[in-house]
Amino acid sequence: MPYEELDSWKACHALVLATHRAVTGRDEDHDVLDQLCFTAIRSAAKLAYGSGTQNRKMFLLSSERAAGYLSEFAYILSLAKAMNLLSKSVCAELDALR
Secondary structure, eight states, rough: OOOGOOHHHHHHHHHHHHHHHHHHHHSOOHHHHHHHHHHHHHHHHHHHHHHHHHHHHHHHHHHHHHHHHHHHHHHHHHHHHHHHHHHHHHHHHHHHOO
């Protein structure tokens, strides 16, 4: 199945776009915000990769890795919130998408 048809990819892609909107143009700690974007992108990219292999075992492995990136995203988001890099409402929106 093409990755564009996967509900999980659509959700990750929405997270990538929302994260990008949330961090673009901010003057705060770029390392944390860049890592937040990176993990969001990697989650969607892993699903796309797994779908493209057309191998069930590779797709499952890629899905597990995507889930790992989403867990990493949750931690970095909580860090950004604790460091006051993003507002509570933005963090809540991104966490709901995750």
